Amino acid sequence: MIEKTYQPADIEARISRAWEDAEAFKAGRPDRRDAVPYSIVIPPPNVTGSLHMGHALNNTLQDILCRFERMRGRDVLWQPGTDHAGIATQMVVERQLMERQEPSRRDMGRAKFLERVWQWKAESGGVIVNQLKRLGASCDWSRERFTMDEGLSRAVAKVFVELHRQGLIYKDKRLVNWDPKLLTAISDLEVQQVEVKGNLWHLRYPIEGKTFDPVDPSSFIVVATTRPETMLGDSAVAVNPEDERYTHLVGKHVILPLVGRRIPIVADEYSDPEKGSGAVKITPAHDFNDFEVGKRHHLPQINVLDIEGKISVADNSAYLEGLPEGAREFAEEIEGTDRFAARKMIVARLDDFGFLEKIEPNVHMVPHGDRSGVVIEPFLTDQWYVDAKTLAQPAIAAVRSGETTFVPKNWEKTYFEWMENIQPWCISRQLWWGHQIPAWYGPDGKVFVAETEEEAVGNALGYYVEQEVITPAQAHEMTQDAAKREGFITRDEDVLDTWFSSALWPFSTLGWPDDTPELDRYYPTDVLVTGFDIIFFWVARMMMMGLHFMDDVPFPTVYIHALVRDEKGAKMSKSKGNVIDPLNLIDQYGADALRFTLAAMAAQGRDIKLATSRVEGYRNFATKLWNACRFAEMNGCAAPKDFDFTAAKDTLNRWIAHETVRAVREVTEAIESYRFNDAAEAAYRFVWNVYCDWYLELAKPVLMGEDGAAKTETRAMVAWARDEILKILHPFMPFITEELWAVTASRDGLLALAPWSRKTGMSDEEMSMLVASAATDPMAGPAMLSIPEPETPDFTDDAAEAEIGWVVDLVTAIRSVRAEMNIVPSTLTPLVLAGASADTNARASRWSDVIKRLARVGEISFADAAPQGAVQLLVRGEVAALPLKGVVDFAAEQVRLEKELGKAEADIKRAEAKLANEKFVANAAEEVVEEEREKREAALARKVKILEALLRLKNAS
RNA sequence: GGGCGCGUAGCUCAGCGGGAGAGCACCUCGUUGACAUCGAGGGGGUCACAGGUUCGAUCCCUGUCGCGCCCA
Numbered sequence A: 001m002i003e004k005t006y007q008p009a010d011i012e013a014r015i016s017r018a019w020e021d022a023e024a025f026k027a028g029r030p031d032r033r034d035a036v037p038y039s040i041v042i043p044p045p046n047v048t049g050s051l052h053m054g055h056a057l058n059n060t061l062q063d064i065l066c067r068f069e070r071m072r073g074r075d076v077l078w079q080p081g082t083d084h085a086g087i088a089t090q091m092v093v094e095r096q097l098m099e100r101q102e103p104s105r106r107d108m109g110r111a112k113f114l115e116r117v118w119q120w121k122a123e124s125g126g127v128i129v130n131q132l133k134r135l136g137a138s139c140d141w142s143r144e145r146f147t148m149d150e151g152l153s154r155a156v157a158k159v160f161v162e163l164h165r166q167g168l169i170y171k172d173k174r175l176v177n178w179d180p181k182l183l184t185a186i187s188d189l190e191v192q193q194v195e196v197k198g199n200l201w202h203l204r205y206p207i208e209g210k211t212f213d214p215v216d217p218s219s220f221i222v223v224a225t226t227r228p229e230t231m232l233g234d235s236a237v238a239v240n241p242e243d244e245r246y247t248h249l250v251g252k253h254v255i256l257p258l259v260g261r262r263i264p265i266v267a268d269e270y271s272d273p274e275k276g277s278g279a280v281k282i283t284p285a286h287d288f289n290d291f292e293v294g295k296r297h298h299l300p301q302i303n304v305l306d307i308e309g310k311i312s313v314a315d316n317s318a319y320l321e322g323l324p325e326g327a328r329e330f331a332e333e334i335e336g337t338d339r340f341a342a343r344k345m346i347v348a349r350l351d352d353f354g355f356l357e358k359i360e361p362n363v364h365m366v367p368h369g370d371r372s373g374v375v376i377e378p379f380l381t382d383q384w385y386v387d388a389k390t391l392a393q394p395a396i397a398a399v400r401s402g403e404t405t406f407v408p409k410n411w412e413k414t415y416f417e418w419m420e421n422i423q424p425w426c427i428s429r430q431l432w433w434g435h436q437i438p439a440w441y442g443p444d445g446k447v448f449v450a451e452t453e454e455e456a457v458g459n460a461l462g463y464y465v466e467q468e469v470i471t472p473a474q475a476h477e478m479t480q481d482a483a484k485r486e487g488f489i490t491r492d493e494d495v496l497d498t499w500f501s502s503a504l505w506p507f508s509t510l511g512w513p514d515d516t517p518e519l520d521r522y523y524p525t526d527v528l529v530t531g532f533d534i535i536f537f538w539v540a541r542m543m544m545m546g547l548h549f550m551d552d553v554p555f556p557t558v559y560i561h562a563l564v565r566d567e568k569g570a571k572m573s574k575s576k577g578n579v580i581d582p583l584n585l586i587d588q589y590g591a592d593a594l595r596f597t598l599a600a601m602a603a604q605g606r607d608i609k610l611a612t613s614r615v616e617g618y619r620n621f622a623t624k625l626w627n628a629c630r631f632a633e634m635n636g637c638a639a640p641k642d643f644d645f646t647a648a649k650d651t652l653n654r655w656i657a658h659e660t661v662r663a664v665r666e667v668t669e670a671i672e673s674y675r676f677n678d679a680a681e682a683a684y685r686f687v688w689n690v691y692c693d694w695y696l697e698l699a700k701p702v703l704m705g706e707d708g709a710a711k712t713e714t715r716a717m718v719a720w721a722r723d724e725i726l727k728i729l730h731p732f733m734p735f736i737t738e739e740l741w742a743v744t745a746s747r748d749g750l751l752a753l754a755p756w757s758r759k760t761g762m763s764d765e766e767m768s769m770l771v772a773s774a775a776t777d778p779m780a781g782p783a784m785l786s787i788p789e790p791e792t793p794d795f796t797d798d799a800a801e802a803e804i805g806w807v808v809d810l811v812t813a814i815r816s817v818r819a820e821m822n823i824v825p826s827t828l829t830p831l832v833l834a835g836a837s838a839d840t841n842a843r844a845s846r847w848s849d850v851i852k853r854l855a856r857v858g859e860i861s862f863a864d865a866a867p868q869g870a871v872q873l874l875v876r877g878e879v880a881a882l883p884l885k886g887v888v889d890f891a892a893e894q895v896r897l898e899k900e901l902g903k904a905e906a907d908i909k910r911a912e913a914k915l916a917n918e919k920f921v922a923n924a925a926e927e928v929v930e931e932e933r934e935k936r937e938a939a940l941a942r943k944v945k946i947l948e949a950l951l952r953l954k955n956a957s
Numbered sequence B: 001g002g003g004c005g006c007g008u009a010g011c012u013c014a015g016c017g018g019g020a021g022a023g024c025a026c027c028u029c030g031u032u033g034a035c036a037u038c039g040a041g042g043g044g045g046u047c048a049c050a051g052g053u054u055c056g057a058u059c060c061c062u063g064u065c066g067c068g069c070c071c072a
Helices: A007-022 A053-071 A086-099 A110-124 A127-135 A150-165 A230-234 A286-295 A327-334 A339-352 A388-400 A410-421 A453-467 A472-480 A498-502 A517-522 A532-550 A584-590 A591-601 A612-634 A649-670 A676-704 A709-729 A734-744 A764-776 A798-820 A838-845 A848-855 A890-916 A919-925 A927-957
Strands: A037-041 A077-078 A171-178 A184-186 A192-205 A220-225 A236-239 A253-255 A262-267 A278-283 A355-368 A377-386 A405-407 A440-441 A445-451 A528-529 A555-563 A827-832 A859-862 A870-875 A878-883
Touching: A007 A584, A007 A591, A007 A734, A037 A517, A037 A528, A053 A077, A053 A127, A053 A528, A053 A555, A053 A584, A053 A591, A053 A649, A053 A676, A077 A445, A077 A517, A086 A110, A086 A192, A127 A591, A150 A445, A150 A498, A150 A532, A171 A286, A171 A355, A171 A890, A184 A377, A184 A405, A192 A230, A220 A230, A220 A236, A220 A278, A220 A440, A230 A339, A230 A848, A236 A286, A236 A339, A236 A676, A253 A286, A262 A286, A278 A286, A278 A848, A327 A339, A339 A355, A355 A405, A388 A410, A405 A410, A410 A532, A440 A453, A445 A453, A453 A472, A498 A532, A528 A764, A532 A555, A584 A591, A584 A612, A591 A612, A591 A676, A612 A709, A612 A734, A649 A676, A649 A709, A649 A798, A676 A709, A676 A798, A709 A734, A798 A827, A798 A838, A798 A848, A798 A870, A798 A878, A827 A838, A838 A848, A848 A859, A870 A890, A870 A927, A878 A927, A890 A927
Parallel strands: A037 A077, A236 A262, A405 A555, A528 A555, A827 A859
Antiparallel strands: A171 A184, A171 A377, A192 A220, A192 A355, A236 A278, A253 A262, A440 A445, A827 A878, A870 A878
16 A cells, blocks of 8 residues: 655665665676676765765766666676775864874874774764665665775785886875875875965065175065065075076076075076066975976975974074074074964064065965865975876877767866876875885885785895895894884885775775686776766776776776756855755655756756755655555556556557657666756656646546446556656656555565566567677677667557647647636536547547546537637647637637737748748758748648638627 | 856756757646645746857857856
8 A cells, every 4th residue: 555645754764674685786696697797886985974965966876877777687786885085084083082182193103093093984984875875875785895995905005016016106205285284295186276365575685796785776686475484495596588687697696685595596487577576586395386497407405394384494404504604593593483483584584684675465376285274385205106197198098099988078178188297196195094005114215015014024134134234043033023123124104195095996896906706797897977076086097097907997988977066056065054965855855856856957067056946846746656656556557467568459558658668768768878867857757747647637537437448458557657657767766666666566576676668578588688698798898898788668659649649739728728718617618629520529529538527628519610609729720619608708819819820920921931042942951841831831721720710709799 | 377167937957050948936726536745727038248150040150248167
């Protein structure tokens, strides 16, 4: 029995359990051993995360694809899991320690802290997974993975070691984006450029050999800077070689104010004559551009900050190098000052001595850490790098050649843009939570990279024995006892960028580096579904790693979906407070309504501005479906097991079969081409505007009438079409459809595993053969594997369409005119079909019950001409008259008819104008011209009928 | 500064070289036997603006204005 009212909250938890109990989403079900696999890896959400709208959209779309393919008989693996989110997780746990007033991370030490993180993960790491389940995500939860799992960690170590051996991972001293709060390097992509109102400080640098005088411009050169505090690390002043104002100074030196360092004036194109004074200070250790300039001119790199962004110069040999007597005094004075305080101090001091020319307000972009929010410091450090440029080449080629394609295609441009300008990828992070870099150092700093500590230590000790640094006996002791080698061999403290492990996700989750059956069966995956904001972070890197280690792209298709924004189009963010919580919407309207909304709005290439009124509308749609199923149940509708919809006799039944088949085809084709919105809309229209509004209404007289063949057939057809509806809606609305599937008939199994509609007359066996043949075809290589998709049904019936279409048009026309003339519903009007064809008259007789009920018609009769004083309607070229004695307002009716006449004449005019245009007839496609002729004929015929009607009206009045 | 995208009904959005569509909102009517989370009917748009291509432009091209995002 179907409950009287639809309450999503009542069914969702129960249905979830049913899926779980049946292990419905498990990949590799025995009954699908011979089926073609279909696999998707989930973009692993951050383990600290909770479900936001972006996740809801992303996972709804993946789920639609997975459920669709599962119903089409494929062996689906939707691989779930989470990533360990290095910085984010470490921060969460540190915050927790602080709140609980427990010892800090550094106080407790690395091992103890990591224990705490794992403990946190065990307690709180499952939040987002449970939220995905509430959304209805049909992942194979039994295969859930975490990037810090043993197996995935092994993959990370192996990849690191191999790339290192191949020279594609190396250590280098370069500028990185340094976060002085989190005390770690972060990637370019984690840096947010923020517009800041700052200043441009114009500083006077005295020229060597001249006596500095603030009023004598020839005694100094003015440089403009947004970061005066970095002047401590200046190692040159650059001017543009073309800039005639300064040519005489090139090659000379200036004496750095306050510091006393003698630095050259160099000519370099980097200096923009238009900007500031045209001369620019060069600080290679604190600016990315200056770093490059410094390399060109062999300038020293003088780092004047410590890792927390405080001035560090007192014991800094690079700083003190070549400074005059007394320089140390200033160094000690400013030592330890925070970078922003130092700025004030330095500017004030420069001003005191006349070195500050002017301060100019200046709006510019300043890099900020997206996690910490503090200003990022370009900082000179030793870090590990991946040679991304080399790895990018095959990844670029794979997209160029079409091995992997983006949907929509225009994202390929973004991909190429980034890949072709790719920089070395800094993969080390100064964190504790993450994959610790598998590199060990000997006492002389020599590095030993190996997958295990045992191997690295073995190599290292062997090496130092050979070098006679230690004796074999010492080596033996150190091998046996880790404590003995402490201080001799130490492991790199740093961990790897989280994205390093995410890049391996499509194969590490399948068991790589082991040669597992899953890897063989499910790699490459079929499609990756993700947002465009992650193309660089993740997609590009999976492409590189997949190609390098698996020798094959990780996925042939990348579907890039929109960003979900708020109603006004702003990006949702916590700080803006405009976040719509998908879980609230699920509580309020049900997961199905939310999913359907997201799918319906997921048009390609456009962001989603979510309005909750849409969610409400689709909740109403779910209610409509619910009630339609109740109606079917109340009328004893059930389809026999061997019901053949193509053999239906009744016209109405043939019509709905025709319409159903068409809807199934539309939905199928739309999902196949990732047009989720078209699929959702096609299903919506069919269910509401065809099945409910017309089919069920037209079927009522039969269902309420006497038993007989027609009633039996109709009951079966109502049930059959309902089942087709449940199927096509299932990928979008899995909960309600699964529930209705269960309660409307006794079923062999879950809807989630039921077969999608297919070509007429194809048996289960034939279908699975069709699917299996592709999988076992030895000629088809994995990338070339072309899968003959099970075809959708091909039944059509134009005659049924013509007949039911006429009924629909007639009823609609009568309703419209009745409303227009304010005829109250209780008044039944007679209907006269005037001069209609025999076909029409026969139809009217067959459908009289329906017409009477739906159009509020009393008697139906036939005549050669419309009776006097009747409202005359044109339905498919014939006149239907409503004789309404005393009801018809002749004047109003005349106005109505004249309006229609106007429309007909306008149509004629437009068509004739086109047809009279020789160029149109000559150039336009034949079908278009023919269509135009037909339009003209139809409009002409209409005009004739309307004129007749007008004439009759005049005669009557 | 470079790139991508968007300006269509009051709102949120589809569509797209041959007569403008949906949902919500609005107005009128409705206790007809699944459904008021409903049914019936209706109003509402120089498809941002200006040029161009074309027999024909909301759709293609160019420019302008406005908006969003990404990268410098």
